[in-house]
Amino acid sequence: MTLLEKQLTEQVQQLTETISTLNQTIAELNQTIAELRERLNKNSSNSSKPPSTDGYEKPNPKSLRKPSGRKAGGQEGHKGHHLNIEQAPNEIVSHMPSACTGCPYYEECRGKSCVAETRKVADAFIEIQVTAHEALRVNCPLTGKTLRGSFPSDVKGPVQYGKTLQGLVVAFNTVGAVSAARIKEIFSSLFQIPLSTGTVNNMVHRFADGLESVGVIQEIRNQIIGGQLAHFDETGLRVADKLQWVHVASNSKFTHLHLSDARGTDGMDEGGVLPYFHGIAIHDCLRSYWKYEMQHSVCCAHLLRELRGIQENHPDQRWALGFEALLLAMKHKKEAAISAGKDTLPPEEYAWFMELYDRILDLAYQKNPEPIRKPGKRGKPKRSKLRALIDRFRDYKDSICRFILDFTVPFDNNQAERDVRMVKVKGKVSGCLRSETGAKDYLNIMSYIGTAKKQGVNAFQAILSALSGQAKACW
Numbered sequence: 001m002t003l004l005e006k007q008l009t010e011q012v013q014q015l016t017e018t019i020s021t022l023n024q025t026i027a028e029l030n031q032t033i034a035e036l037r038e039r040l041n042k043n044s045s046n047s048s049k050p051p052s053t054d055g056y057e058k059p060n061p062k063s064l065r066k067p068s069g070r071k072a073g074g075q076e077g078h079k080g081h082h083l084n085i086e087q088a089p090n091e092i093v094s095h096m097p098s099a100c101t102g103c104p105y106y107e108e109c110r111g112k113s114c115v116a117e118t119r120k121v122a123d124a125f126i127e128i129q130v131t132a133h134e135a136l137r138v139n140c141p142l143t144g145k146t147l148r149g150s151f152p153s154d155v156k157g158p159v160q161y162g163k164t165l166q167g168l169v170v171a172f173n174t175v176g177a178v179s180a181a182r183i184k185e186i187f188s189s190l191f192q193i194p195l196s197t198g199t200v201n202n203m204v205h206r207f208a209d210g211l212e213s214v215g216v217i218q219e220i221r222n223q224i225i226g227g228q229l230a231h232f233d234e235t236g237l238r239v240a241d242k243l244q245w246v247h248v249a250s251n252s253k254f255t256h257l258h259l260s261d262a263r264g265t266d267g268m269d270e271g272g273v274l275p276y277f278h279g280i281a282i283h284d285c286l287r288s289y290w291k292y293e294m295q296h297s298v299c300c301a302h303l304l305r306e307l308r309g310i311q312e313n314h315p316d317q318r319w320a321l322g323f324e325a326l327l328l329a330m331k332h333k334k335e336a337a338i339s340a341g342k343d344t345l346p347p348e349e350y351a352w353f354m355e356l357y358d359r360i361l362d363l364a365y366q367k368n369p370e371p372i373r374k375p376g377k378r379g380k381p382k383r384s385k386l387r388a389l390i391d392r393f394r395d396y397k398d399s400i401c402r403f404i405l406d407f408t409v410p411f412d413n414n415q416a417e418r419d420v421r422m423v424k425v426k427g428k429v430s431g432c433l434r435s436e437t438g439a440k441d442y443l444n445i446m447s448y449i450g451t452a453k454k455q456g457v458n459a460f461q462a463i464l465s466a467l468s469g470q471a472k473a474c475w
Contacts, residue, residue, distance in 0.1 A: 031384075035384075035385070037313070041309070041312060041313050085120050085122050089120065094110075094113075096109075096110060096113070126190055126191065128191050128192070128193065129162075131162075133151050133152065133155050134149075135148055135149040135150065135151060136148070136149045137149070161193075161199075161203075163464060163467045163468065164464070165187075165191070165193075166203050166207070166467060167460060167463040167464045167467055168187075168460075169183060169187070169195075169200055169203045169204070170203060170204055170207050170445065170463050171459055171460050171463055172186070173200060173204050173442075174204070174442060174445045174446055174449065175422070175446075175449060175459045177422070177425050177426045177429045177430070178429075179429070179430060180197040180200040180201055181197055183195070183197075183200050184196060184197050184200060201438065204438075204441055204442070204445070205437070205438075205441050207441075207445060207463070207466065207467070208440075208441035208442075208444045208445050209441075210466060210467075210471075211444055211445065211448050211466060211471060212444065214469075214471055214472070216448055216466075216471045216472060217256070217444055217447060217448070219472065220254050220255070220256050220447055220448070220451055221249075221256055221271075221272050221273055223253065223254045224249050224250065224251055224254050224256055224273055224277070225273055225276045225277050227251050227253075227254075227279055228279045228280065228408070229251055229279055229280050229282070229408060229409065230249055230250065230251050230273070230277055230279060230280075230281055230282070231248070231249070231250050231251065231281075231282045231283070231413050231415040231416035231419075232247070232248065232249055232268075232274065232281055232282070232283045232289065232413075232416060233247075233248050233283065233284065233413060233416035233417060233419075233420055234246065234247045234248070234263055234267070234268075234286070235248075235420050235423065235424060236263075237259070237423060237424075237427050237433065237439070238427065238432040238433070239259065239432065239433045239435070239436055239439045240432075240433070240434060240435055240436055241432060244259055244260065244261055244436075244439070245259070245260050245261070245262065245263045245267050246258070246259055246420060246423050246443065247259075247260060247267055247268060247270075247271050248416050248419050248420045249271060249273040249274065249277075249416075250415055250416055250419045250450075251415070252415070252454065253451070253454050253455065253475070254451045254454065254475075255419045255446075255447050255450035255451050255454065256271065256273060256447050257419070257420070257423065257443040257444075257446055257447045257450075258270060258271040258272075258440075258443060259436065259439050259440050259443055263286075263288075264286075264287075264288040265288045265291055268288060268289075268292075274289075274292050275292070277292070277294055278293065278294050279294060279295065280294070280295040280296075280297055280402070280406070280408075280409055281294050281295065281296055281297065282297045282298075282299060282409065282410065282412075282413045282415075282416070283296070283297075283298070283299065283413060283416075284298070284299050284302045284413060285298045285299070285302065285392065285396065295399075295402070296396070296399040296402075297399055297402040297403060297409045298396055298399045298400045298402075299412050299413035300327050300331070300400065300403065300411050300412055301411070301412035301413065301414065302412075302413070303323075303327065303393075303400065304324055304327060304328075306389055307320045307321075307323055307324045307327075308324070310386065310389070311324075314386065316367075317364075317367060317368075317386065318363070318367075319360050319361075319363045319364040319367060319390075320364075322360040322363065323360055323364075323393065326353070326356055326357060326360060329353075330353055330401070330403075330404045331403075331404075331411050333345065333349070333353075333404070334403065334404055334407060334411075337407070338407060342407075343407050344405075344407060345404065345405075350404065350405065353401070353404060354401070357397065357401065361390070361393055361394055361397075364390045364393070365390060368384070368386050368387050368390060370387075371383065371384070371387070419450055422446060422450075423443070423446070426442065448462065448466065448471065448474075449462055449463070451474070451475065452465075452474040452475070455474055455475040457474045457475075462474050
Protein backbone atom coordinates (compact mmCIF):
# COMPACT_ATOMS: atom_id res chain seq x y z
CA MET A 1 0.00 0.00 0.00
CA THR A 2 1.40 3.35 -1.02
CA LEU A 3 1.70 6.28 1.35
CA LEU A 4 -1.15 8.10 -0.42
CA GLU A 5 -3.47 5.10 -0.15
CA LYS A 6 -2.65 4.76 3.56
CA GLN A 7 -3.47 8.44 4.15
CA LEU A 8 -6.73 8.14 2.25
CA THR A 9 -7.71 5.04 4.25
CA GLU A 10 -7.05 6.83 7.54
CA GLN A 11 -9.10 9.82 6.41
CA VAL A 12 -12.00 7.55 5.44
CA GLN A 13 -11.88 5.85 8.85
CA GLN A 14 -11.83 9.23 10.62
CA LEU A 15 -14.74 10.48 8.53
CA THR A 16 -16.66 7.26 9.21
CA GLU A 17 -16.15 7.64 12.97
CA THR A 18 -17.15 11.31 12.77
CA ILE A 19 -20.32 10.44 10.86
CA SER A 20 -21.14 7.72 13.39
CA THR A 21 -20.67 10.17 16.28
CA LEU A 22 -22.78 12.80 14.54
CA ASN A 23 -25.54 10.27 13.84
CA GLN A 24 -25.52 9.27 17.49
CA THR A 25 -25.68 12.93 18.54
CA ILE A 26 -28.54 13.57 16.12
CA ALA A 27 -30.42 10.57 17.50
CA GLU A 28 -29.93 11.82 21.06
CA LEU A 29 -31.09 15.31 20.11
CA ASN A 30 -34.15 13.93 18.31
CA GLN A 31 -34.98 11.91 21.40
CA THR A 32 -34.59 15.00 23.58
CA ILE A 33 -36.80 17.03 21.23
CA ALA A 34 -39.45 14.30 21.28
CA GLU A 35 -39.39 14.17 25.09
CA LEU A 36 -39.65 17.96 25.38
CA ARG A 37 -42.48 18.08 22.83
CA GLU A 38 -44.29 15.34 24.74
CA ARG A 39 -43.79 17.24 28.00
CA LEU A 40 -45.29 20.38 26.45
CA ASN A 41 -48.30 18.45 25.18
CA LYS A 42 -49.07 16.89 28.55
CA ASN A 43 -52.10 18.12 30.47
CA SER A 44 -54.61 16.82 32.99
CA SER A 45 -56.57 14.88 30.35
CA ASN A 46 -53.68 12.79 29.00
CA SER A 47 -51.38 12.35 32.00
CA SER A 48 -51.33 12.32 35.79
CA LYS A 49 -50.82 16.10 35.94
CA PRO A 50 -53.42 17.90 38.10
CA PRO A 51 -55.90 20.28 36.43
CA SER A 52 -54.33 23.22 38.30
CA THR A 53 -51.24 22.93 36.05
CA ASP A 54 -53.23 23.46 32.84
CA GLY A 55 -53.20 27.24 33.25
CA TYR A 56 -55.51 29.24 31.00
CA GLU A 57 -55.16 26.85 28.06
CA LYS A 58 -57.58 24.24 29.34
CA PRO A 59 -57.74 21.08 27.20
CA ASN A 60 -61.01 20.29 25.50
CA PRO A 61 -62.98 17.79 27.59
CA LYS A 62 -62.59 14.26 26.25
CA SER A 63 -64.83 11.58 27.66
CA LEU A 64 -64.14 7.87 27.42
CA ARG A 65 -67.86 7.28 27.05
CA LYS A 66 -69.14 6.47 23.59
CA PRO A 67 -72.25 8.23 22.18
CA SER A 68 -75.42 6.36 23.15
CA GLY A 69 -77.51 7.80 20.33
CA ARG A 70 -80.13 9.12 22.76
CA LYS A 71 -81.05 12.79 23.01
CA ALA A 72 -79.77 14.86 25.92
CA GLY A 73 -81.87 15.27 29.07
CA GLY A 74 -84.51 13.09 30.68
CA GLN A 75 -85.57 10.09 28.64
CA GLU A 76 -89.13 9.11 27.84
CA GLY A 77 -90.75 7.45 30.81
CA HIS A 78 -88.35 9.05 33.29
CA LYS A 79 -90.20 9.71 36.57
CA GLY A 80 -88.49 13.04 37.18
CA HIS A 81 -88.04 15.07 40.32
CA HIS A 82 -89.34 18.40 41.55
CA LEU A 83 -89.25 20.58 44.65
CA ASN A 84 -91.55 18.98 47.22
CA ILE A 85 -92.23 20.43 50.67
CA GLU A 86 -93.76 17.91 53.07
CA GLN A 87 -94.01 20.29 56.04
CA ALA A 88 -97.45 21.65 56.89
CA PRO A 89 -97.77 25.36 56.11
CA ASN A 90 -97.28 27.78 59.00
CA GLU A 91 -99.57 30.32 57.37
CA ILE A 92 -102.29 30.12 54.73
CA VAL A 93 -103.11 33.13 52.56
CA SER A 94 -106.27 32.85 50.44
CA HIS A 95 -106.74 34.82 47.23
CA MET A 96 -110.22 35.61 45.88
CA PRO A 97 -110.69 36.47 42.20
CA SER A 98 -109.80 40.07 41.45
CA ALA A 99 -113.22 40.56 39.84
CA CYS A 100 -114.85 40.02 43.26
CA THR A 101 -113.22 43.08 44.79
CA GLY A 102 -115.90 45.56 45.92
CA CYS A 103 -118.79 43.16 45.21
CA PRO A 104 -121.60 43.19 47.85
CA TYR A 105 -121.69 39.39 47.76
CA TYR A 106 -117.91 39.13 48.49
CA GLU A 107 -118.18 37.61 51.98
CA GLU A 108 -120.99 35.25 50.98
CA CYS A 109 -119.02 33.93 48.03
CA ARG A 110 -115.85 33.71 50.11
CA GLY A 111 -117.61 31.42 52.58
CA LYS A 112 -118.73 29.10 49.77
CA SER A 113 -115.40 29.10 47.89
CA CYS A 114 -113.16 26.06 47.41
CA VAL A 115 -109.43 25.73 46.78
CA ALA A 116 -108.66 25.57 43.07
CA GLU A 117 -104.88 25.37 43.37
CA THR A 118 -102.24 25.60 46.09
CA ARG A 119 -98.75 27.02 45.70
CA LYS A 120 -96.22 26.97 48.54
CA VAL A 121 -93.41 29.42 49.22
CA ALA A 122 -90.57 28.20 51.48
CA ASP A 123 -88.55 30.88 53.18
CA ALA A 124 -86.13 31.14 56.11
CA PHE A 125 -86.21 33.57 59.02
CA ILE A 126 -83.07 34.23 61.04
CA GLU A 127 -83.73 34.75 64.73
CA ILE A 128 -81.26 34.95 67.61
CA GLN A 129 -82.41 33.25 70.79
CA VAL A 130 -80.62 34.29 73.97
CA THR A 131 -81.07 32.04 76.99
CA ALA A 132 -80.15 33.52 80.36
CA HIS A 133 -79.15 30.94 82.97
CA GLU A 134 -79.66 32.15 86.54
CA ALA A 135 -78.06 30.54 89.57
CA LEU A 136 -80.52 31.09 92.41
CA ARG A 137 -79.55 31.49 96.05
CA VAL A 138 -81.80 30.47 98.94
CA ASN A 139 -81.52 30.30 102.72
CA CYS A 140 -82.32 26.73 103.75
CA PRO A 141 -84.85 26.73 106.68
CA LEU A 142 -83.70 23.22 107.72
CA THR A 143 -79.95 23.72 107.92
CA GLY A 144 -79.75 27.48 108.12
CA LYS A 145 -77.17 27.44 105.33
CA THR A 146 -77.21 29.52 102.17
CA LEU A 147 -77.55 27.32 99.09
CA ARG A 148 -76.69 28.32 95.53
CA GLY A 149 -77.79 26.75 92.27
CA SER A 150 -75.21 25.43 89.75
CA PHE A 151 -74.98 26.04 86.01
CA PRO A 152 -75.08 23.24 83.40
CA SER A 153 -71.64 21.82 82.60
CA ASP A 154 -71.63 23.36 79.11
CA VAL A 155 -72.39 26.87 80.38
CA LYS A 156 -68.92 28.00 81.43
CA GLY A 157 -68.66 31.77 80.87
CA PRO A 158 -70.74 34.87 81.56
CA VAL A 159 -71.44 35.15 77.81
CA GLN A 160 -70.84 32.43 75.24
CA TYR A 161 -72.04 31.12 71.89
CA GLY A 162 -74.55 28.29 71.64
CA LYS A 163 -74.04 24.94 69.91
CA THR A 164 -76.04 25.82 66.81
CA LEU A 165 -74.04 28.98 66.18
CA GLN A 166 -70.77 27.12 66.83
CA GLY A 167 -71.90 24.40 64.44
CA LEU A 168 -72.62 26.96 61.73
CA VAL A 169 -69.15 28.46 62.16
CA VAL A 170 -67.47 25.05 61.87
CA ALA A 171 -69.62 24.11 58.84
CA PHE A 172 -68.90 27.40 57.03
CA ASN A 173 -65.15 27.14 57.67
CA THR A 174 -64.73 23.47 56.70
CA VAL A 175 -67.49 22.22 54.42
CA GLY A 176 -68.10 25.68 52.98
CA ALA A 177 -64.37 26.53 52.72
CA VAL A 178 -65.16 30.07 53.92
CA SER A 179 -62.30 32.00 55.51
CA ALA A 180 -62.46 33.23 59.10
CA ALA A 181 -62.55 36.87 57.94
CA ARG A 182 -65.56 36.24 55.68
CA ILE A 183 -67.34 34.29 58.42
CA LYS A 184 -66.86 37.28 60.71
CA GLU A 185 -68.43 39.56 58.10
CA ILE A 186 -71.33 37.23 57.27
CA PHE A 187 -72.27 36.43 60.86
CA SER A 188 -71.99 40.04 61.97
CA SER A 189 -74.41 41.02 59.18
CA LEU A 190 -76.88 38.17 59.71
CA PHE A 191 -76.95 37.82 63.49
CA GLN A 192 -75.74 41.23 64.68
CA ILE A 193 -73.31 39.41 66.98
CA PRO A 194 -69.63 40.35 67.28
CA LEU A 195 -67.47 37.47 66.12
CA SER A 196 -63.71 37.89 65.71
CA THR A 197 -61.49 35.82 63.43
CA GLY A 198 -59.69 34.53 66.53
CA THR A 199 -62.99 33.28 67.92
CA VAL A 200 -63.73 31.49 64.64
CA ASN A 201 -60.34 29.76 64.68
CA ASN A 202 -60.76 28.82 68.35
CA MET A 203 -64.17 27.26 67.67
CA VAL A 204 -62.77 25.15 64.85
CA HIS A 205 -59.74 24.13 66.95
CA ARG A 206 -61.88 23.12 69.96
CA PHE A 207 -64.18 21.10 67.71
CA ALA A 208 -61.23 19.22 66.16
CA ASP A 209 -59.70 18.62 69.60
CA GLY A 210 -63.00 17.21 70.77
CA LEU A 211 -63.02 14.67 67.94
CA GLU A 212 -59.51 13.53 68.88
CA SER A 213 -60.22 13.36 72.60
CA VAL A 214 -63.22 11.03 72.26
CA GLY A 215 -61.33 8.73 69.88
CA VAL A 216 -63.38 9.42 66.75
CA ILE A 217 -60.37 9.76 64.43
CA GLN A 218 -58.74 6.59 65.79
CA GLU A 219 -62.03 4.73 65.35
CA ILE A 220 -62.12 5.81 61.69
CA ARG A 221 -58.57 4.50 61.25
CA ASN A 222 -59.50 1.17 62.85
CA GLN A 223 -62.56 0.75 60.63
CA ILE A 224 -60.50 1.29 57.46
CA ILE A 225 -57.72 -1.01 58.68
CA GLY A 226 -60.23 -3.76 59.40
CA GLY A 227 -61.90 -3.51 56.00
CA GLN A 228 -61.29 -5.76 53.01
CA LEU A 229 -60.86 -2.91 50.54
CA ALA A 230 -59.42 0.61 50.81
CA HIS A 231 -58.52 3.48 48.51
CA PHE A 232 -55.31 5.50 48.92
CA ASP A 233 -54.11 8.74 47.35
CA GLU A 234 -52.08 11.85 48.12
CA THR A 235 -52.15 15.47 47.00
CA GLY A 236 -50.06 18.56 47.61
CA LEU A 237 -51.24 21.41 49.84
CA ARG A 238 -49.43 24.62 50.74
CA VAL A 239 -49.30 25.03 54.52
CA ALA A 240 -47.38 27.85 56.24
CA ASP A 241 -45.75 28.83 52.91
CA LYS A 242 -44.35 25.37 52.15
CA LEU A 243 -45.55 22.35 50.23
CA GLN A 244 -46.91 19.52 52.35
CA TRP A 245 -48.87 16.40 51.47
CA VAL A 246 -52.39 15.32 52.35
CA HIS A 247 -52.79 11.54 52.42
CA VAL A 248 -56.22 9.96 52.15
CA ALA A 249 -57.26 6.43 53.15
CA SER A 250 -60.92 5.62 52.63
CA ASN A 251 -63.59 3.11 51.72
CA SER A 252 -67.31 3.34 51.03
CA LYS A 253 -68.09 4.06 54.71
CA PHE A 254 -65.11 5.87 56.23
CA THR A 255 -62.67 8.65 55.30
CA HIS A 256 -59.32 9.45 56.92
CA LEU A 257 -57.17 12.45 55.96
CA HIS A 258 -53.82 13.39 57.46
CA LEU A 259 -51.02 15.88 56.81
CA SER A 260 -47.32 15.12 56.37
CA ASP A 261 -44.12 16.73 55.14
CA ALA A 262 -43.40 13.61 53.06
CA ARG A 263 -45.25 12.15 50.10
CA GLY A 264 -43.70 8.68 50.27
CA THR A 265 -43.48 5.91 52.84
CA ASP A 266 -42.68 8.18 55.79
CA GLY A 267 -45.78 10.25 55.16
CA MET A 268 -47.93 7.17 54.65
CA ASP A 269 -46.72 5.63 57.90
CA GLU A 270 -47.64 8.77 59.83
CA GLY A 271 -51.30 8.24 58.92
CA GLY A 272 -51.40 5.02 60.91
CA VAL A 273 -53.42 3.09 58.31
CA LEU A 274 -51.18 1.63 55.61
CA PRO A 275 -48.67 -0.11 57.96
CA TYR A 276 -51.52 -2.16 59.46
CA PHE A 277 -53.78 -2.64 56.45
CA HIS A 278 -53.67 -6.10 54.81
CA GLY A 279 -56.66 -6.05 52.49
CA ILE A 280 -56.83 -4.91 48.86
CA ALA A 281 -55.42 -1.41 48.30
CA ILE A 282 -56.46 0.63 45.25
CA HIS A 283 -53.92 3.32 44.36
CA ASP A 284 -52.28 5.15 41.45
CA CYS A 285 -49.17 2.93 41.30
CA LEU A 286 -46.87 5.27 43.22
CA ARG A 287 -43.76 3.25 44.05
CA SER A 288 -44.08 3.77 47.82
CA TYR A 289 -47.32 1.77 47.97
CA TRP A 290 -45.58 -1.39 46.77
CA LYS A 291 -43.46 -1.50 49.93
CA TYR A 292 -46.46 -2.60 52.00
CA GLU A 293 -47.50 -6.23 52.37
CA MET A 294 -51.02 -6.28 50.96
CA GLN A 295 -52.86 -7.01 47.75
CA HIS A 296 -52.67 -4.19 45.23
CA SER A 297 -55.03 -2.89 42.57
CA VAL A 298 -53.89 -0.18 40.15
CA CYS A 299 -56.26 2.62 39.17
CA CYS A 300 -57.06 2.01 35.50
CA ALA A 301 -58.37 5.56 34.99
CA HIS A 302 -54.79 6.79 35.48
CA LEU A 303 -53.57 4.29 32.89
CA LEU A 304 -56.22 5.38 30.39
CA ARG A 305 -55.08 8.99 30.66
CA GLU A 306 -51.48 7.98 30.02
CA LEU A 307 -52.50 5.80 27.08
CA ARG A 308 -54.45 8.70 25.62
CA GLY A 309 -51.35 10.90 25.95
CA ILE A 310 -49.30 8.34 24.03
CA GLN A 311 -51.87 8.25 21.23
CA GLU A 312 -51.79 12.04 20.97
CA ASN A 313 -48.00 12.40 21.08
CA HIS A 314 -46.95 9.12 19.37
CA PRO A 315 -49.54 8.14 16.74
CA ASP A 316 -47.35 5.28 15.57
CA GLN A 317 -47.64 3.51 18.96
CA ARG A 318 -50.77 1.53 18.05
CA TRP A 319 -50.43 -0.76 21.06
CA ALA A 320 -51.62 2.13 23.28
CA LEU A 321 -54.97 2.13 21.48
CA GLY A 322 -55.11 -1.65 21.94
CA PHE A 323 -54.58 -1.43 25.70
CA GLU A 324 -57.17 1.33 26.01
CA ALA A 325 -59.75 -0.75 24.12
CA LEU A 326 -58.90 -3.83 26.19
CA LEU A 327 -59.28 -2.08 29.56
CA LEU A 328 -62.62 -0.55 28.53
CA ALA A 329 -63.83 -3.88 27.13
CA MET A 330 -63.03 -5.61 30.44
CA LYS A 331 -64.82 -2.83 32.33
CA HIS A 332 -67.97 -3.12 30.20
CA LYS A 333 -67.90 -6.91 30.41
CA LYS A 334 -67.74 -6.74 34.19
CA GLU A 335 -70.61 -4.24 34.35
CA ALA A 336 -72.75 -6.45 32.10
CA ALA A 337 -72.00 -9.48 34.26
CA ILE A 338 -72.95 -7.61 37.44
CA SER A 339 -76.20 -6.43 35.81
CA ALA A 340 -76.93 -10.07 35.01
CA GLY A 341 -76.51 -11.00 38.68
CA LYS A 342 -73.10 -12.66 38.32
CA ASP A 343 -70.17 -12.22 40.71
CA THR A 344 -67.41 -13.53 38.44
CA LEU A 345 -66.51 -14.05 34.79
CA PRO A 346 -66.44 -17.51 33.21
CA PRO A 347 -62.84 -18.84 33.26
CA GLU A 348 -62.65 -19.00 29.46
CA GLU A 349 -63.58 -15.31 29.11
CA TYR A 350 -61.02 -14.27 31.71
CA ALA A 351 -58.35 -16.40 29.98
CA TRP A 352 -59.20 -14.78 26.64
CA PHE A 353 -58.72 -11.30 28.10
CA MET A 354 -55.37 -12.30 29.61
CA GLU A 355 -54.18 -13.78 26.31
CA LEU A 356 -55.12 -10.60 24.47
CA TYR A 357 -53.32 -8.58 27.17
CA ASP A 358 -50.10 -10.54 26.55
CA ARG A 359 -50.36 -10.16 22.78
CA ILE A 360 -50.71 -6.38 23.03
CA LEU A 361 -47.78 -6.33 25.45
CA ASP A 362 -45.64 -8.25 22.94
CA LEU A 363 -46.53 -5.72 20.24
CA ALA A 364 -45.52 -2.89 22.57
CA TYR A 365 -42.11 -4.47 23.21
CA GLN A 366 -41.56 -5.07 19.51
CA LYS A 367 -42.19 -1.40 18.85
CA ASN A 368 -40.02 -0.31 21.80
CA PRO A 369 -37.03 -2.66 22.20
CA GLU A 370 -34.62 -2.60 25.13
CA PRO A 371 -32.40 0.52 24.93
CA ILE A 372 -28.78 -0.25 24.06
CA ARG A 373 -26.08 0.75 26.50
CA LYS A 374 -23.77 3.39 25.08
CA PRO A 375 -20.06 2.49 24.86
CA GLY A 376 -18.10 3.68 27.86
CA LYS A 377 -21.18 4.25 30.07
CA ARG A 378 -21.90 2.18 33.17
CA GLY A 379 -25.22 1.04 34.59
CA LYS A 380 -28.54 0.43 32.91
CA PRO A 381 -29.44 2.64 29.96
CA LYS A 382 -32.14 5.24 30.61
CA ARG A 383 -35.66 4.07 29.82
CA SER A 384 -38.02 6.23 27.84
CA LYS A 385 -41.46 7.14 29.23
CA LEU A 386 -42.98 4.73 26.75
CA ARG A 387 -40.78 1.86 27.86
CA ALA A 388 -41.45 2.63 31.53
CA LEU A 389 -45.22 2.43 30.97
CA ILE A 390 -44.87 -0.84 29.04
CA ASP A 391 -42.78 -2.31 31.86
CA ARG A 392 -45.49 -1.22 34.31
CA PHE A 393 -48.10 -3.11 32.27
CA ARG A 394 -45.82 -6.16 32.40
CA ASP A 395 -44.76 -6.02 36.06
CA TYR A 396 -48.18 -5.19 37.51
CA LYS A 397 -50.44 -7.20 35.24
CA ASP A 398 -52.23 -8.97 38.10
CA SER A 399 -52.85 -5.70 39.95
CA ILE A 400 -54.06 -3.92 36.80
CA CYS A 401 -56.49 -6.73 35.97
CA ARG A 402 -57.64 -7.43 39.54
CA PHE A 403 -60.91 -5.58 38.97
CA ILE A 404 -61.99 -8.13 36.35
CA LEU A 405 -61.02 -11.11 38.50
CA ASP A 406 -62.55 -9.84 41.76
CA PHE A 407 -65.82 -7.99 41.22
CA THR A 408 -65.57 -6.25 44.62
CA VAL A 409 -62.57 -4.29 43.32
CA PRO A 410 -63.50 -1.11 41.40
CA PHE A 411 -62.05 -0.11 38.03
CA ASP A 412 -60.63 3.20 39.30
CA ASN A 413 -59.56 5.07 42.40
CA ASN A 414 -62.32 7.68 42.18
CA GLN A 415 -63.37 7.11 45.79
CA ALA A 416 -60.07 8.50 47.12
CA GLU A 417 -60.10 11.35 44.61
CA ARG A 418 -63.62 12.37 45.67
CA ASP A 419 -62.64 12.24 49.34
CA VAL A 420 -59.68 14.56 48.79
CA ARG A 421 -61.44 16.96 46.40
CA MET A 422 -62.64 19.39 49.08
CA VAL A 423 -59.05 19.72 50.30
CA LYS A 424 -58.09 21.07 46.87
CA VAL A 425 -61.07 23.44 46.95
CA LYS A 426 -59.99 24.71 50.36
CA GLY A 427 -56.45 25.20 49.07
CA LYS A 428 -57.65 27.17 46.04
CA VAL A 429 -59.98 29.37 48.08
CA SER A 430 -57.44 30.05 50.83
CA GLY A 431 -54.31 29.99 48.68
CA CYS A 432 -52.37 28.66 51.66
CA LEU A 433 -53.39 27.41 55.10
CA ARG A 434 -51.51 29.59 57.53
CA SER A 435 -50.55 27.07 60.21
CA GLU A 436 -49.90 23.36 60.43
CA THR A 437 -52.21 23.13 63.45
CA GLY A 438 -55.05 24.71 61.49
CA ALA A 439 -54.44 22.34 58.54
CA LYS A 440 -54.51 19.28 60.80
CA ASP A 441 -57.70 20.52 62.51
CA TYR A 442 -59.32 20.98 59.10
CA LEU A 443 -58.36 17.48 57.95
CA ASN A 444 -59.61 15.84 61.15
CA ILE A 445 -62.94 17.61 60.83
CA MET A 446 -63.26 16.70 57.15
CA SER A 447 -62.44 13.08 58.01
CA TYR A 448 -65.34 13.06 60.47
CA ILE A 449 -67.77 14.91 58.19
CA GLY A 450 -66.84 12.80 55.16
CA THR A 451 -67.44 9.65 57.20
CA ALA A 452 -70.78 10.93 58.49
CA LYS A 453 -71.99 11.79 54.97
CA LYS A 454 -71.16 8.25 53.83
CA GLN A 455 -73.35 6.99 56.69
CA GLY A 456 -76.28 9.11 55.51
CA VAL A 457 -75.86 11.95 58.05
CA ASN A 458 -75.65 15.48 56.65
CA ALA A 459 -72.67 17.61 57.60
CA PHE A 460 -74.46 20.11 59.87
CA GLN A 461 -76.29 17.40 61.80
CA ALA A 462 -73.01 15.54 62.27
CA ILE A 463 -71.36 18.69 63.66
CA LEU A 464 -74.23 19.27 66.10
CA SER A 465 -74.02 15.64 67.23
CA ALA A 466 -70.31 16.05 67.97
CA LEU A 467 -70.91 19.27 69.88
CA SER A 468 -73.47 17.37 71.98
CA GLY A 469 -70.97 14.59 72.71
CA GLN A 470 -72.62 12.13 70.31
CA ALA A 471 -70.03 12.04 67.50
CA LYS A 472 -69.88 8.24 67.26
CA ALA A 473 -73.66 8.08 66.96
CA CYS A 474 -73.24 9.10 63.32
CA TRP A 475 -72.28 5.50 62.44
